[in-house]
Amino acid sequence: MATPSETPIGDWLVLVSENYSPLDFMLVAEHFERFLWGVFVTLELTFLALVLGGILCIPLAIARAYKHPVFNAPIWFFTYCFRGTPLLVQTYMIYYGLAQFDFIRESVLWGPILSKAWWCALIAFTLNTAAYTTEFLRGAIETTPFGEVEAAKASGMNRFTMMRRIILPSAFRRALPAYSNEIIFMLHGSVIASTITLQDILGVGRWLNGRYYLAYEGFITAMILYMIIVFAITRGFNYWEHHWLGHLRPRKETLSASPKASMLGR
Amino acid sequence: MDVIYEYRMSLLAGTLVTVQLALASVLLAIFLGLIGARAKLSKSRVAHRMAGGYTTLVRGVPDLVLMLVLFYGGQQMINDLGEATGLWDYVEINQFTAGVGTIGFIFGAYMTETFRGAVLAVPRGQIEAAIAYGMSNWQVFSRVLWPQMVRYALPSFTNNWLVLIKSTALVSVIGLQDVVYNAFVAGRSVRQPFTFMIAVLIIYLILTALSDSGLRWIDRRYSAGVRRA
Numbered sequence: 271m272a273t274p275s276e277t278p279i280g281d282w283l284v285l286v287s288e289n290y291s292p293l294d295f296m297l298v299a300e301h302f303e304r305f306l307w308g309v310f311v312t313l314e315l316t317f318l319a320l321v322l323g324g325i326l327c328i329p330l331a332i333a334r335a336y337k338h339p340v341f342n343a344p345i346w347f348f349t350y351c352f353r354g355t356p357l358l359v360q361t362y363m364i365y366y367g368l369a370q371f372d373f374i375r376e377s378v379l380w381g382p383i384l385s386k387a388w389w390c391a392l393i394a395f396t397l398n399t400a401a402y403t404t405e406f407l408r409g410a411i412e413t414t415p416f417g418e419v420e421a422a423k424a425s426g427m428n429r430f431t432m433m434r435r436i437i438l439p440s441a442f443r444r445a446l447p448a449y450s451n452e453i454i455f456m457l458h459g460s461v462i463a464s465t466i467t468l469q470d471i472l473g474v475g476r477w478l479n480g481r482y483y484l485a486y487e488g489f490i491t492a493m494i495l496y497m498i499i500v501f502a503i504t505r506g507f508n509y510w511e512h513h514w515l516g517h518l519r520p521r522k523e524t525l526s527a528s529p530k531a532s533m534l535g536r
Numbered sequence: 537m538d539v540i541y542e543y544r545m546s547l548l549a550g551t552l553v554t555v556q557l558a559l560a561s562v563l564l565a566i567f568l569g570l571i572g573a574r575a576k577l578s579k580s581r582v583a584h585r586m587a588g589g590y591t592t593l594v595r596g597v598p599d600l601v602l603m604l605v606l607f608y609g610g611q612q613m614i615n616d617l618g619e620a621t622g623l624w625d626y627v628e629i630n631q632f633t634a635g636v637g638t639i640g641f642i643f644g645a646y647m648t649e650t651f652r653g654a655v656l657a658v659p660r661g662q663i664e665a666a667i668a669y670g671m672s673n674w675q676v677f678s679r680v681l682w683p684q685m686v687r688y689a690l691p692s693f694t695n696n697w698l699v700l701i702k703s704t705a706l707v708s709v710i711g712l713q714d715v716v717y718n719a720f721v722a723g724r725s726v727r728q729p730f731t732f733m734i735a736v737l738i739i740y741l742i743l744t745a746l747s748d749s750g751l752r753w754i755d756r757r758y759s760a761g762v763r764r765a
Contacts, residue, residue: 354698355740356705359716359733366723367730458598465600465709472601485612489605497596504595 298491308474316460319395326400331407352401357459365390365466391463399456406448410441450507471495543722550715557704564640569647576652594645600706607634607710631712646696654689687758694751
């Protein structure tokens with residue numbers, strides 16, 4: 271790729287950017303490829319955490335909703351702890367904390383996984399989102415209209431079929447608005463990866479500012495990139511909600527103002 | 537566990553900073569939230585747009601990014617302005633101010649939605665009646681709107697507050713010596729980071745449990761006139 275300064279317009283742009291513009295945008299442009307990698311890291315971590323957390327939360331939510339005699343209490347404890355404490359501390363605990371134990375450092379998992387910042391971030395994010403998702407999926411399962419369950423029973427479905435064909439699809443749909451919020455919050459939470467050395471969007475921004483001793487450029491670029499991603503996700507979900515929640519539409523849905531469902535079950 | 541006891545003063549001092557930060561931030565958030573709600577409910581299109589932009593910005597940008605922008609960029613901007621206008625000398629934004637500013641700003645947007653919903657929940661007729669009695673705007677607000685708003689806003693406010701407390705952990709990234717920062721430093725020096733992180737988690741759980749009972753007390757107070765089934 272030709273550097274911009276090889277053309278007369280490029281020269282002029284660099285001159286303006288370095289001397290007159292409040293933001294040295296050409297410097298950002300020069301390192302834009304790095305920012306794109308940052309976008310990739312952010313999206314990759316967010317996406318994987320959401321998928322893994324989403325898979326994990328289904329059995330947990332079912333166990334909670336039907337008050338499994340053995341698992342209900344430990345799962346409640348897990349969700350309570352993970353929803354009641356900062357993601358930053360959870361991430362630190364896994365990345366910095368686990369090294370405290372000799373048996374972990376000597377285990378086979380240490381080398382390839384637990385000593386790597388990327389894996390630790392993924393584990394922390396996954397557990398965190400699983401805790402939140404478990405609780406609102408539980409709520410959605412518990413509020414399945416009884417008629418639907420009754421009809422399923424009357425059609426002779428066994429419990430597994432009923433779960434797979436009636437309860438979960440219906441619960442997923444009703445959990446969708448809450449889930450779209452959760453996706454945005456996971457994306458917001460993923461910036462914590464930059465505090466454990468990872469080069470996500472914010473990580474690249476911090477790197478740029480540190481390297482050139484700048485105050486704005488890296489952070490402002492990161493800010494704009496995050497806004498674009500959130501905007502795209504919101505648009506996507508509006509479409510999906512319209513599509514999948516069509517049968518619930520007449521009742522006007524007011525978007526919840528609260529950042530996350532209360533950890534104390536309000 | 538001995539090491540935790542040994543560093544108890546450091547942890548306690550950090551917890552105090554966290555609590556101060558959370559309280560200062562929530563006050564700013566309430567203030568911004570009331571202004572935001574007023575703007576969202578006003579007939580002025582400009583005010584409406586500005587409040588909309590505010591909530592969109594906060595929803596679009598992660599908290600840590602805003603905090604870093606404010607802490608580094610904001611400081612630079614204030615000093616550039618000072619230099620250009622000659623009105624003030626070098627100003628330093630300390631970490632506490634940057635933390636309160638950012639967290640208050642972010643949660644102000646959530647409070648905007650909370651208060652907007654709460655204002656709308658107060659029956660219109662009561663406000664009309666208050667105006668008919670000749671109450672001033674402030675009197676309508678303090679005697680009719682606020683006492684009822686609190687009750688309607690409380691569940692959502694509780695959520696916001698619990699999330700806010702957790703958000704304060706981020707200030708450790710810009711170097712404010714809150715409970716996370718102190719525990720991290722202590723954990724490093726005695727090579728027991730896990731033990732100290734667990735201690736921090738427990739402290740946060742205690743803080744949220746305490747605030748829950750506090751908010752329940754407020755709820756009882758403001759719901760005194762409501763019959764519950």
